[in-house]
Amino acid sequence: MINEKSLAWGRSKSCIRELAGYASARKAEIGIENVFDFSIGNPSVPAPPQVNDTIRALLDNTDSTMLHGYTPAPGLPSLRKAIADDLNKRYDANIIPEMVYVCCGAAAGLCSSIRALLCDGDEVIAFAPFFAEYTVFTEAACGRLLSVPPMDDMQPDISALESAITEKTKILIINTPNNPSGVLLTEDSLNKIADVMRKAQEKYGHSIYLLSDEPYRELVFDGVSTKSATRFYDNTIICYSFSKSLSLPGERIGYVAVSSTMAERQDIFDAICGAARGYGYVNAPSLMQRVVENCMGLTSDISAYKRNRDILYKGLSDCGFDCIKPDGAFYLFVKSPEPDAKAFSERAKKYELMLVPGDDFGVKGYVRLAYCVSEKTIVDSMPSFKKLAEEYGL
C-alpha cells in the first residue's frame, strides 16, 4: 500500500555500502592500519585552504540574512556567470550564464535533467561500466535504462551503441573520466558517439540528448584532456559536481549547464528548473554557492591521486593482475582472475583487501578499487595483493 519502487530503493543495499560496512567492522576489530579499504569514493585529499578561508571571510563580511538566505532557484547570478566563464575558458564549452542551473550536487542535476527530458515510454542508454545510481534516477523518472557493454579497453562499443538506440531513446549518459574504470573517453570515441546520435536523431525525427556526467573532470593525469562534450554534439547537457575537484562531497554543490548550441535550449532549461522544483530542490546551499564562486578553477591536490594510481597500477600489474590503466578519477578496474568477481572479492577479504565487484556497475568479471586513500595504505597493501595473486597462481 506504499510506493513499491521507493521501498525497494530504500531497502536495497549497494555492494559498495555493504563492503564499506564490513570494512569498518574489521577496522574496529583488527586496527585501521591492517585493513586495506578500497571500497568508497570519498576524497582523501583535503579541500584547498581557500575553501575554509573563503567561509571565514564570508562569515566576517556578509550579512547573515543574505549569506544564509534563499538565493534565486537557479543560483546566484554571479556564480552562474563564473561557471559559464570557467567552462568556456578551460573547455571551450559554449555555455551562457542563463543556461546554468546551480544544484545540490551532480546527482540532483542528473535526476532533474532525466526527469525534465523523459516522456512515457522513453529510454536512457548508459555505457557499461556505469554508476549504479543511474538506474535508480531513471526509474524515479518513470524511464528505463539500457546498458551498452564496453570494449576490452573500456572504451564504448560504438556498434553496440548503434544497435541499442531505438526510437524510444531520449538520453545517452556518458561519464568521463569514468566511475568505476577511470577511463577517459577519447576524442575519437566522442566523435563516433556524436555521429551515431546525429544519425539516430535524423532517423527517428526527434532530439536525443547527451548527458555528460563530469564530476571527475579535473582529476585527469598525464596531461590527457579533451574539449567539452558540447563541442562534439549540440544537444549536450553537462552535469557537474564540486565534490571531487574541491573535496566537498558532503556539501552537495554542483550544476547543470545546457549547451548554447542546443536549438531547444530554453525549453530544456525551463523543464530542468521545473523538474528540480517538483523534486523539492529550492536552491543549492547558499553559503557553498559563494564558496565555489570564490574557488572557481581551483582543485585540491590532485597529484596525490596520480601518485596513488602509479603505485597501485604498477604494483598490481607486477603481481600479475590485469588492470585497466586509469586516465583519471580515483578508481582502478581490475580483471577478476576467476569469472565470478563476487567470489574474487570474497577471497580478497581473507587478506583484508576490500574490492568492490563490478557487477553493480553493469560489467561482470571485474572489481573496482577506489584509491582515494593514503599512499601508506596502498604501499602497505602490496604484500596482501601478492599473496592473493599467488593463491590464483598468477
Add this chain to the structure above:
Amino acid sequence: MINEKSLAWGRSKSCIRELAGYASARKAEIGIENVFDFSIGNPSVPAPPQVNDTIRALLDNTDSTMLHGYTPAPGLPSLRKAIADDLNKRYDANIIPEMVYVCCGAAAGLCSSIRALLCDGDEVIAFAPFFAEYTVFTEAACGRLLSVPPMDDMQPDISALESAITEKTKILIINTPNNPSGVLLTEDSLNKIADVMRKAQEKYGHSIYLLSDEPYRELVFDGVSTKSATRFYDNTIICYSFSKSLSLPGERIGYVAVSSTMAERQDIFDAICGAARGYGYVNAPSLMQRVVENCMGLTSDISAYKRNRDILYKGLSDCGFDCIKPDGAFYLFVKSPEPDAKAFSERAKKYELMLVPGDDFGVKGYVRLAYCVSEKTIVDSMPSFKKLAEEYGL
C-alpha cells in the same frame, strides 16, 4: 517531446515571485525605503550568533575531509539522536533516532514522503489556505491534490474534510502555524482531524498518513503551543526545516521524523529514504548538519516577529481591514475589501504596498502579508494602508 509537467512547473511563475520582482524594480526606481514589500517569506532576523560561531569552531577543529565529506544518507547519527531528543523533550513527540531522516529542507522532506507513500491513483488532501508548492510536489509523485476549504477563522472545516476523504486518500497535509494565514491548529481541531482520519482508515481498510509540515513550529506568540501531532494520531510524519527557526532558509537543512507509534514505521522510513535516493538526495549538507546539531533548540530573535505582528495587526484593524489574527509564523491574512483579491493587490501597488493575492494558496478574497521585514517598514507603511482603506471607504 520533453516532459510537459516539468516544463509547466519551470515556466509557471508564482504570484509571489512576480510581485517580488515588481517590488525589486520599484525599489530600484523610487528607493528601497519607499516600497513596502510584504511579498516574500525570507527571515529578516539574523541567525543566532551561535550559528556562525559553530561554523568557525568546526573549521578550526575538524578535519576537512570529515567536515565536508559524505555523511550517511539519513544523516549523522549524533544529529539524528539530537533531533529525536529535542522533539521528545519539547513536544513529547514519540520519535526514536532511527526514524529521523535528515534532509535538504522541508521541501525535500515533503517530496520524499509524498513520493514514498503514493501509489497509482492515490490522492493527497490539504486544508486551504496552503503552500502552493504542495500541488507541484504531489503531481511530481504522480498524485492528485484536493483542497478542503477553511472556516471563517481559517481553522479547518471538519465536515468538509469528512466529505473529501475517499478510499483514494493516502495523505492529509497539515501546516501549523500556517503559511499564509499564521493560524495555529487548535488541539480541538487536531483531535477532530485525527478522529475523522481514524474512522476513514477503518472504513477503507488502509492507512492514511498525516504529514505535519512544521517549518514555523517555533515561531509562535502569546505562549500558545500544542503537543506534537504524533500525540494526536499514530500514522504521523513530521517534516521540519531549520530555515525559519534559525534563519537559514538558503542552507537547505531539515528533517523527516516518522512517529514511533506508527505500525509500519520501518517500511515507511525505508521508502522515504528510497524516494529521496531516487530524487538524487545523497545527504543533507554536511557542514550544516553539524551546525544545527550544535544549535539544537536555539532560535533567532522571534520577538521581532511578534512586535511586527502586533503593530501590523493593530494598525490594519484600526484602518478598518478585516484581519485573521496570526498565532505564529510571520504572515498576516487580510480579507480583501473587494471580492477579487488580485484587483485589491493591484490597487495596493498604487501606494507601493506589495500584498500577495491568496488565490495561489487556494483561498479567494484574501491577501497575504509577509511581515518578516524591519519594524520601520511596517510603521512607515501605515499611512499608505490608511489611504488604501479610505479608497475603499473603510
